[in-house]
Amino acid sequence: MGKTSVAEKVTAYVEDHPEQELSLEEIARELHYSKYYMAREFRKSTGITLHKYIQGRRLEEAARKLAQTEQPILEIAFDAGYGSQQAFTQAFRVEYLCTPQEYRRRGQYISKRAASGQRKADGGMRLYCSVRGGMAA
Helix, strand or coil: CCCCCHHHHHHHHHHHCCCCCCCHHHHHHHHCCCHHHHHHHHHHHHCCCHHHHHHHHHHHHHHHHHHHCCCCHHHHHHHCCCCCHHHHHHHHHHHHCCCHHHHHHHCCCCCCCCCCCEECCCCCEECCCCEECCEEC
């Protein structure tokens, strides 16, 4: 069996600590890597920065909460690590192409990891909220 890559170790660490405030320095320290080496290897393997990966995971968890709970959007924003609902809404709109409120109204959560939707340039997934021109965009 092959060795576990740096990206796999980092991803596993992030997945095992979903509610923690994670920083590059903390993850590197816990996994016994130089933060520069770890960041470089993660990006080389995944095509995205560790920061973008963590942000995407937090937004995915926020999307799940929006669709499956009645938790207030502001509380979800804080749980996702955003200091304001406005900052959360802006980041959510970039990732999901709709506001958190629109996503909640849709009422359907689809895991970005399980979906076979459209690929973004950075290797992540975009799930569209709206219908454009009579077809799902």
